[in-house]
Amino acid sequence: MSSSSSTSRNQLQVTCVQTRLKKCSFFEWKYEEHEEGYYKNLLYSIKKKLDAKEDLSEMKTLRKRIAKVEFLLSQEKCKVAKSEKDVSD
Secondary structure (H helix, E strand, O other), X not given: OHHHHHHHHOOEEEEOOOOOOOOOXXXXXXXXXOXXXXXXXXXXXXXXXXXXXXXXXXXXXXXXXXXXXXXXXXHHHHHHHHHHHHHHO
């Protein structure tokens, strides 16, 4: 995994076509090759992060709905308790 992360950080390299002993003014952008499955793994990890965000959003929505239902339930319990008290009196 570390080779994959270092590869992604250094995607472009500047290389001289002449020998390293001589200085030259010609440079060529060279893309480093990624290990096999790099893009598949990248897409998978992005999808996983997206799914997690969607799950988080859905969880927040469900928690709000649960809180609303719990509130309504507590109101109904109060009504029932009041009705039972009225009946017993």
